[in-house]
Amino acid sequence: MNRSASIKDVANHASVAVGTVSNVLNYPDRVSQRTKERVLRAIDELGFVRNDAARQLRAGHSRTIGLIVLDVGNPFFTSVVRAAEDAAALQGSAVLLGDSGHDAGREANYIDLFQEQRVQGLLISPVGDVSERLDLLRERGVPTVLVDRLADEDKFSSVAVDDDAGGYLAARHLLDTGRRRLAFVGGSTSIRQVADRLQGAQRAVKEEPEATLEVLVSEGQTVLAGRSVGNILVERDRAALPDGIFCANDLLALGVMQSLTMTHTLRIPEDIALIGYDDIDFAVSAVVPLSSIRQPTEALGRTAIELLAEEVEAQHPRHRAVIFTPELVVRQSTAAPSAG
Amino acid sequence: MNRSASIKDVANHASVAVGTVSNVLNYPDRVSQRTKERVLRAIDELGFVRNDAARQLRAGHSRTIGLIVLDVGNPFFTSVVRAAEDAAALQGSAVLLGDSGHDAGREANYIDLFQEQRVQGLLISPVGDVSERLDLLRERGVPTVLVDRLADEDKFSSVAVDDDAGGYLAARHLLDTGRRRLAFVGGSTSIRQVADRLQGAQRAVKEEPEATLEVLVSEGQTVLAGRSVGNILVERDRAALPDGIFCANDLLALGVMQSLTMTHTLRIPEDIALIGYDDIDFAVSAVVPLSSIRQPTEALGRTAIELLAEEVEAQHPRHRAVIFTPELVVRQSTAAPSAG
DNA sequence: TCGTAACAATGAAACGATTCAAAGATTCGC
DNA sequence: GCGAATCTTTGAATCGTTTCATTGTTACGA
CATH class of the missing domain: 3.40.50.2300 (Response regulator)
Known part of the structure; x- marks a missing residue:
């Protein structure tokens, strides 16, 4: 129990040389059937487990x-x-x-x-x-x-x-489904991912002459931050509302969704489409299942x-x-x- | 680059014995200031990093x-x-x-x-x-x-x-806030955690003569499973509804919350109180922030x-x-x- | 100046696996 | 029955640390 069995113990117990035990473990073909069985039995009886440290020391790498x-x-x-x-x-x-x-x-x-x-x-x-x-x-x-x-x-x-490509995909999808007054919701653009996703979205919007993209900066990238942004939006005149929102991640999108649906006056996706990023588990089980960008x-x-x-x-x-x-x-x- | 420096290399480079280098690393007090500095410089110059495999081999354990x-x-x-x-x-x-x-x-x-x-x-x-x-x-x-x-x-x-205690806590809390017609939502009671939490809840309910506990078995323990249970509940006559629901985990509770709030006829917590289990991050940022049982x-x-x-x-x-x-x-x- | 104590440094042995040259055993053809 | 070829087995050397008994050095009081 105290000290675990070594290859030497196994060798003694099976009456063979240590090299043979090693061969049984690493090159079983080099060993005769009879010997192999004796050694395996000994390994079993002693509860031998290879010592990885010794192995690795000899090998020079893990x-x-x-x-x-x-x-x-x-x-x-x-x-x-x-x-x-x-x-x-x-x-x-x-x-x-x-x-x-x-x-x-x-x-x-x-x-x-x-x-x-x-x-x-x-x-x-x-x-x-x-x-x-x-x-x-x-x-x-x-x-x-x-x-x-x-x-x-x-x-x-x-x-x-490629976050730029992801941003492009999201915005392009909103445009393809007929939305033209887009909004981007994200934390500070000093976060590279946020900046890249925004850039990709802008690239897509430029392809449609009459499309616009408004940028809304959230305080952080959480559900609550999304809800704050959503609360500000629902205060607006209906005409001043975006008809498609792209959030830099799913948490933000879920927050925005909470605000918009709580009022019971705005419908998703009829009045406003919403897409997130990351495709977290919760996206599919949101009140309105959330479109998203999945990373491979x-x-x-x-x-x-x-x-x-x-x-x-x-x-x-x-x-x-x-x-x-x-x-x-x-x-x-x-x-x-x-x-x- | 090929082979990384060993303690022996360090010893040579600093013109000391290997034992001394080892002492510098493990028992710096045993080594004179002058020697220590020479050795440390050598370690730095050679980019020496201890080989844990050798250490461990010698020590007998990691x-x-x-x-x-x-x-x-x-x-x-x-x-x-x-x-x-x-x-x-x-x-x-x-x-x-x-x-x-x-x-x-x-x-x-x-x-x-x-x-x-x-x-x-x-x-x-x-x-x-x-x-x-x-x-x-x-x-x-x-x-x-x-x-x-x-x-x-x-x-x-x-x-x-102690899941039984957790179940008791949750149900007792519902009772303490005046609810009497309780429901438990959980997956199969063949899951030990579910069974224990239910048992604890039953224990609490027995303490109040006029309180009842209905058991609703969900298909799985996900948001969607919770929503299914919720959808069944909202079909009921108002009088047959529970006034307090304890879900075996927060995902289920969030799903139930979605169903109940979607109808706009039932209010949480006024009409039905809801409590989950696990206190996941999403609990606090749910549409109605979710009470829960936090595990230590x-x-x-x-x-x-x-x-x-x-x-x-x-x-x-x-x-x-x-x-x-x-x-x-x-x-x-x-x-x-x-x-x- | 000497003896002793305290302090520093030394280097061989050990940890347990793998490797490999060498020795030993077996098989085969003739 | 013999030599060659093939198959098995052997065991010493090695990897890089730590340990520890031993040797070397220094300092100090008498």
């Missing part, structure tokens, strides 16, 4: 990949994590997950921890700017792929989603692992930036208005 | 704790994980997180992986029954604490939340780590089962009706 995300609670990352785990499992690696919680200190701790663990490489959705900490990783030769953040291809590979999180996670594998294998890695295009999910909240 | 949860996406577990990480950090350990996704196969993989890693111990929220896999861990002497699941104290320590997730995570530490230290561990009582969070959805 079979794990470090993954540091900004917030495991965020469904976007949860989904990326799951995809990355599955993709890693396929190539025989395990993922060590770290949650930085947007905190640079925690991020640094995980980077250090993972380096000490000699992970094969690192997937990271970095806090703030791509910092010196990451440059240090590069110098140390730790293969690294940035997730949900574009990077200079001289320095890192990266996977990201599975592809992100899988591709991140694949890019990392490239980095690990290549001697002189040529970094790549892979950008995914999000997808429009149409639900009732943007159904075409019944009359022309 | 400084990590394995944590396997049923679903990292579930806010309950996310919160437990975070608390466990913080508590572990305090005692100098790191947490390796595994997400079984309710899948026994994935759970088994993580158990194996963590055993190979020689984790100090394991926190696990097990899939299905406490199985032979866990018994095996016990035989192997891997300290294990069950999370969110009571266990035989002969076998394991455990931390859990931080305490769960922290205590789990503490119990594990006890197991690790004690030679002949006496297992303990710690049960937490949840907490009532009152919001608008159960405000006392304006008139008596």
Whole structure:
């Protein structure tokens, strides 16, 4: 119980050499049937479990990949994590997950921890700017792929989603269903995602001469912030109201939906169409099922692992930036208005 | 770049013995100021990072704790994980997180992986029954604490939340605010949590002679399932309606809320009070802010780590089962009706 | 100046798995 | 029955740390 059995114990118990036990574990074909059975029995009887530390020490590297995300609670990352785990499992690696919680200190701790663990490489959705900490990783030769953040291809590979394209998709969809007086609701445009989604929306609006896009800045990106914006809107003259609203995320959209439907005078989608972004679980079960833009999180996670594998294998890695295009999910909240 | 610097490289570079470098890292007081500086400079110049595998091999155990949860996406577990990480950090350990996704196969993989890693111990929220896999861990002497699941104290320590008490709290609150015709909405009572919460509610109702409790079984525990139940309710005669509804989780409650408020004839909380369970983020930002029962997730995570530490230290561990009582969070959805 | 105590530095041994050259056993054709 | 070829098994060396008994150094009081 105290000290767990080692390969040497197994060897003694089965009366073979340690090398043979190792062969049974790693190259079973090299070992005769009889011996194999004896060894396996011994392993079973002693409850032997390989010591990964020793294995790894000898091998010089681990079979794990470090993954540091900004917030495991965020469904976007949860989904990326799951995809990355599955993709890693396929190539025989395990993922060590770290949650930085947007905190640079925690991020640094995980980077250090993972380096000490000699992970094969690192997937990271970095806090703030791509910092010196990451440059240090590069110098140390730790293969690294940035997730949900574009990077200079001289320095890192990266996977990201094209937020401009997502914004375009959303606005184009509102225009395609006949809306012309659009509004964009988002937090500060100092958040890159918000700025990009807005930019894409503006691009779409420019394609329709008579279409307009009003920008409403919310205080944060929560349901409550959305409700505040909605409350301001319902005060307006009917004529001054937008007929299509694009929110920078689903939480905002759900908040706006609450305000608009609470008054019982405005109908979604007949009077105002509403589309969000992220396609969270709640979108489908909103009072009026919410149209949204879905990000290809599975592809992100899988591709991140694949890019990392490239980095690990290549001697002189040529970094790549892979950008995914999000997808429009149409639900009732943007159904075409019944009359022309 | 190829092979990272070892303690031996550092020793050469600083012209000291390897033991001295080790002392600088682990017992800085044993080393003279001059030497320490030379060594630290060498570490810096070579970009030396401790190899944890070697450390661990020598030590015989790692400084990590394995944590396997049923679903990292579930806010309950996310919160437990975070608390466990913080508590572990305090005692100098790191947490390796595994997400079984309710899948026994994935759970088994993580158990194996963590055993190979020689984790100090394991926190696990097990899939299905406490199985032979866990018994095996016990035989192997891997300290294990069950999370969110009571266990035989002969076998394991455990931390859990008292769902019966939670159910009692919720129903008692409805009764205290004057409601007498209560309804319970939940999925199948074959789910332990559902059964316990119902039982607690029944206990509270029995305390009031004229109070009644009707049980409505939903198909699943989602917003949509809640909406279905709500839709059935609004069809009823006003007189046959409950005046207080307790849902086995917040998703169900939000769904019920959607149905009731959509009709515009029933008001929450004036006509019907509504309370959920879990206190998810969405509860506070619902159309009518939702009262709920909050589970002490931080305490769960922290205590789990503490119990594990006890197991690790004690030679002949006496297992303990710690049960937490949840907490009532009152919001608008159960405000006392304006008139008596 | 010497002996002793306190302090610093040394380096071999150990942790447990994998590797691989070498030795030993078996099979086969003739 | 013999040599060659093939298949098995062996065990020492190795990975990078930590530990610890030992040796070397310094300081100080008598």
